Amino acid sequence: QEYRSHTIKFAATGQEGTPPVQGMHIFAKKLEDQSDGKIKVRVFSNGKLGGDVQVLSSLKGGVVEMMVWNAGNMISEVQDFGILDLPFIYQDPEVMDQLLDGDVGEKLTDQLPEHNVVGLAFWEQGFRLLTNDKREVKSLKDISGLKVRVQQNPLLVDMWEALGANATPMPVTELYTALETGAVDGQETTAPFIWGSKYYEVQKYVTVTRHNYNPQIVLIGKPFWDQLNADERDLLVKVARETAKEQRDISRKAQLEALDKIRDAGNVVTQISDEQRQAMLDAESPVINKYVETFDSDLVEEVFDAVGYQLN
Amino acid sequence: MTMLNVGLKSMRYFMILCLACMVLLVFANVLLRYLFDSSIYIAEGGASLLFVWMTFVGAALVVYERGLIAVDVVVSKLPSIPRSLCEILINIAMLGVSVMIFRGSWHQTILNLNVISSSTLLSSALLYASGVFFSIISGGIMIVRLIKSVSKSFERKSALHEGDVNHYDQARSSK
Amino acid sequence: MTVLLFGASLLGFLAIGTPIAYALIISGIALMWQMGLFDGQIIAQNMINAANSFPMLAIPLFILAGEVMNAGGLSKRIIKLAQTLVGHRKGGLGYVVIFAGVLLSSLSGSALADAASLTALLLPMMISAGYRQGTSAGLVASASIIGPIIPPSIGFIVFGVATNLSISKLFLAGIVPGIIIALALCIAWSIVAYRDDLEVSARASWSERGKALVDGFWALMLPVIILVGLRFGIMTPTEAAAVAAVYSVFVSCVVYRELSLSHLSDLAFNAAKTSAAVMFLVAAAAIPAWMISIADIPDQIISLIEPVMDHPKLLVAVVVLLILLIGTAMDLTPTILLLAPILVPVVTNAGVDPIYFGVIFMITGAVGLITPPVGTVLNVVCSVGKLDFTALTRGVTPFLIAELLVLALIVMIPEIVQVPATWLSGK
Ligand code: NA
Numbered sequence: 001q002e003y004r005s006h007t008i009k010f011a012a013t014g015q016e017g018t019p020p021v022q023g024m025h026i027f028a029k030k031l032e033d034q035s036d037g038k039i040k041v042r043v044f045s046n047g048k049l050g051g052d053v054q055v056l057s058s059l060k061g062g063v064v065e066m067m068v069w070n071a072g073n074m075i076s077e078v079q080d081f082g083i084l085d086l087p088f089i090y091q092d093p094e095v096m097d098q099l100l101d102g103d104v105g106e107k108l109t110d111q112l113p114e115h116n117v118v119g120l121a122f123w124e125q126g127f128r129l130l131t132n133d134k135r136e137v138k139s140l141k142d143i144s145g146l147k148v149r150v151q152q153n154p155l156l157v158d159m160w161e162a163l164g165a166n167a168t169p170m171p172v173t174e175l176y177t178a179l180e181t182g183a184v185d186g187q188e189t190t191a192p193f194i195w196g197s198k199y200y201e202v203q204k205y206v207t208v209t210r211h212n213y214n215p216q217i218v219l220i221g222k223p224f225w226d227q228l229n230a231d232e233r234d235l236l237v238k239v240a241r242e243t244a245k246e247q248r249d250i251s252r253k254a255q256l257e258a259l260d261k262i263r264d265a266g267n268v269v270t271q272i273s274d275e276q277r278q279a280m281l282d283a284e285s286p287v288i289n290k291y292v293e294t295f296d297s298d299l300v301e302e303v304f305d306a307v308g309y310q311l312n
Numbered sequence: 313m314t315m316l317n318v319g320l321k322s323m324r325y326f327m328i329l330c331l332a333c334m335v336l337l338v339f340a341n342v343l344l345r346y347l348f349d350s351s352i353y354i355a356e357g358g359a360s361l362l363f364v365w366m367t368f369v370g371a372a373l374v375v376y377e378r379g380l381i382a383v384d385v386v387v388s389k390l391p392s393i394p395r396s397l398c399e400i401l402i403n404i405a406m407l408g409v410s411v412m413i414f415r416g417s418w419h420q421t422i423l424n425l426n427v428i429s430s431s432t433l434l435s436s437a438l439l440y441a442s443g444v445f446f447s448i449i450s451g452g453i454m455i456v457r458l459i460k461s462v463s464k465s466f467e468r469k470s471a472l473h474e475g476d477v478n479h480y481d482q483a484r485s486s487k
Numbered sequence: 488m489t490v491l492l493f494g495a496s497l498l499g500f501l502a503i504g505t506p507i508a509y510a511l512i513i514s515g516i517a518l519m520w521q522m523g524l525f526d527g528q529i530i531a532q533n534m535i536n537a538a539n540s541f542p543m544l545a546i547p548l549f550i551l552a553g554e555v556m557n558a559g560g561l562s563k564r565i566i567k568l569a570q571t572l573v574g575h576r577k578g579g580l581g582y583v584v585i586f587a588g589v590l591l592s593s594l595s596g597s598a599l600a601d602a603a604s605l606t607a608l609l610l611p612m613m614i615s616a617g618y619r620q621g622t623s624a625g626l627v628a629s630a631s632i633i634g635p636i637i638p639p640s641i642g643f644i645v646f647g648v649a650t651n652l653s654i655s656k657l658f659l660a661g662i663v664p665g666i667i668i669a670l671a672l673c674i675a676w677s678i679v680a681y682r683d684d685l686e687v688s689a690r691a692s693w694s695e696r697g698k699a700l701v702d703g704f705w706a707l708m709l710p711v712i713i714l715v716g717l718r719f720g721i722m723t724p725t726e727a728a729a730v731a732a733v734y735s736v737f738v739s740c741v742v743y744r745e746l747s748l749s750h751l752s753d754l755a756f757n758a759a760k761t762s763a764a765v766m767f768l769v770a771a772a773a774i775p776a777w778m779i780s781i782a783d784i785p786d787q788i789i790s791l792i793e794p795v796m797d798h799p800k801l802l803v804a805v806v807v808l809l810i811l812l813i814g815t816a817m818d819l820t821p822t823i824l825l826l827a828p829i830l831v832p833v834v835t836n837a838g839v840d841p842i843y844f845g846v847i848f849m850i851t852g853a854v855g856l857i858t859p860p861v862g863t864v865l866n867v868v869c870s871v872g873k874l875d876f877t878a879l880t881r882g883v884t885p886f887l888i889a890e891l892l893v894l895a896l897i898v899m900i901p902e903i904v905q906v907p908a909t910w911l912s913g914k
């Protein structure tokens with residue numbers, strides 16, 4: 001194999017210690033080892049190289065080489081990626097692994113090169129949970145009227161409004177203070193991020209809603225990709241996918257550990273029943289129907305078959 | 313009314329419009345939240361986009377008016393010829409910056425033509441186009457200034473007396 | 488090498504009279520060239536994305552509110568009130584500035600926003616009351632850096648997130664040092680104002696004070712609205728700024744009737760232009776900040792401080808000098824993001840309380856905002872107050888010294904921070 005010297009700037013907005021960033025470090029080490037020290041990776045966590053949207057644009061322009069972020073966010077480039085943000089239908093991570101490592105993942109990433117990026121692998125950030133400091137959320141009706149900070153994304157805003165919440169988009173940088181002062185009642189993210197961003201300090205109730213599953217997509221900029229030879233490209237894909245296995249294990253363990261730590265810190269952690277999750281899913285069906293029309297129908301069929309969801 | 317005046321006037325009204333829309337968007341969002349439990353989806357993203365445009369249109373105007381803050385303690389003590397040399401050097405450097413901003417923001421504008429920003433629901437190219445605008449205006453200003461200062465220094469050179477040359481040499485050797 | 492190149496290119500271009508914003512961009516380009524990353528996209532992206540910030544939007548909105556308050560008679564009435572209350576004291580408006588700085592900092596998390604609004608609201612009053620421009624602006628600048636020290640504080644949130652420390656503990660720990668700094672500024676101001684021998688007005692009678700209070704009621708409601716809105720989570724700072732702008736327009740045009748709509752468009756244009764100049768600097772500073780992230784400069788510096796690991800107070804003193812040095816040329820947020828994750832484990836290893844260190848870090852970083860050559864707060868005060876950078880640098884010096892003395896005191900006696908912090912967190 002012919003490997004030449006390269007240095008890759010690998011960026012993410014997550015903090016050190018969160019599963020996606022842990023994956024970046026594993027990837028860096030593996031790649032350096034397997035390329036006999038030729039290909040070096042420098043990890044920039046915590047948004048040091050800019051926000052997600054800025055870094056994605058840097059990848060396309062060849063300024064930064066790699067990044068990892070929520071795969072669903074790629075809806076800004078390729079509409080079909082929005083399917084990954086559909087609420088409540090993804091509950092089994094192993095089914096997701098099969099889909100994303102197989103045909104579905106390929107159908108999605110094949111559309112990326114014309115947008116100047118290449119998808120190497122899917123990692124994960126885990127299931128998103130709802131936190132608030134108003135009341136214990138046990139059922140759909142408890143969500144009604146809660147002011148919840150959501151990500152700035154039409155699908156996600158629609159999804160929360162369908163549950164009866166007042167969806168409030170707000171920059172994540174302002175979220176902690178907003179939760180503390182009560183400008184919003186709650187927010188939604190994964191357990192490791194609730195822990196890492198210390199939202200538990202200003203929230204009382206955590207509900208394990210698992211409303212979204214966040215696969216992460218590992219991206220490489222096309223300008224850099226085009227400079228690589230075939231051996232180097234094969235190695236990058238191989239290492240990114242090897243890392244996926246370890247990273248997903250780490251992430252799944254981290255979800256449980258973070259939840260325990262949040263409980264130990266004094267928050268009330270509530271599991272919801274399957275019936276209640278079904279009720280929430282039912283409430284989402286107008287949203288799912290609306291967005292499914294914007295996705296490739298074969299893709300929708302394949303995904304829905306695999307997760308056992310029927311359109312109604 | 314000259315072209316220049318029309319340009320300056322339109323930049324002025326554009327900035328006022330941006331600021332007024334920013335105030336109204338953010339304020340309306342607060343009102344809506346408390347009166348009707350709702351919000352304008354694009355309020356924050358839209359206001360931020362207007363803010364970017366207001367910043368770079370305003371910056372171009374401030375460059376034109378020589379309103380940027382500079383430290384002039386050293387330069388103000390120099391005799392006139394090295395001072396105008398400094399000015400030419402600064403103009404060249406600023407022109408170089410304009411060229412780099414132009415290339416960079418043009419490239420990014422093209423790359424983002426088909427990217428839909430989730431916060432404004434508009435093309436992300438609109439964001440980077442502000443840099444294209446700024447670099448063209450500021451670059452144009454620098455070119456005009458360079459032409460002016462070079463032609464001025466030619467005039468000065470032809471009118472230069474012996475004494476001035478000596479004065480200039482003394483100033484240089486004492487540095 | 489990288490540090491030298493950055494410093495040399497920045498200082499060199501500043502010295503020949505290049506606008507500060509352009510000198511920053513050029514020093515960023517020099518770093519790009521040295522590191523083999525010469526690409527205009529880095530410039531365009533960092534500048535434009537630095538300006539594309541909703542929290543920053545508070546700057547033009549507060550500037551607008553300030554312009555409208557000045558022209559619409561609100562500031563005039565607050566001046567009148569302040570004068571009747573403390574005007575008979577020597578340098579009364581200076582104490583008003585310090586008091587307002589503390590109040591504002593309990594409303595907002597950013598020194599920049601505080602600086603913009605303090606400058607827009609109070610500097611013109613001081614100058615029209617006959618105070619020296621440079622000294623007044625220096626006081627305003629040094630009072631506005633209380634912003635990131637007294638909660639809420641964006642700086643502490645970034646610090647807490649970057650280092651996995653409790654943000655609420657950091658917040659509580661910041662209150663007392665913030666007030667100590669305000670007291671130190673009062674002392675420094677009393678000395679400066681004493682030297683100034685400024686004419687003082689006659690003591691106002693209580694009926695005059697009552698009349699000024701009634702007259703200034705609408706103006707006084709504005710800080711109340713902001714305070715209540717932020718304290719009880721009704722509005723974010725940017726929203727509070729928009730409310731302040733709308734409220735001041737309403738009071739000026741409808742209640743006091745001292746402002747016409749055509750005059751309003753002039754004010755809006757001024758506010759837009761002023762904030763454009765401020766934001767252009769912020770945008771320019773983002774380029775070297777990005778390059779410094781890439782260059783790993785903090786890592787190189789850390790290896791230098793290994794020898795003092797066995798003496799915690801000495802270590803903190805060395806680190807404070809390091810942050811001060813970096814803070815001369817860098818903005819607070821990138822300083823935190825670059826240094827805090829590396830420094831906190833180092834000092835914790837040496838036995839220093841990380842919360843206490845967080846407060847020290849924040850004060851030191853905030854002081855960097857008012858040190859040349861790159862003091863973001865100085866830049867804001869210059870642009871908003873339309874004054875000369877050199878004059879401001881001179882004017883800020885006595886207050887900078889006062890703040891450095893507080894810093895030295897806190898480094899020598901950590902209990903000043905630790906005792907009230909423990910008491911405030913309830914355990
Ligand atoms: Na504050």
Ligand code: NA
Pocket residue numbers: 814815816817854855856857858859860861862863
């Ligand atoms: Na500084």
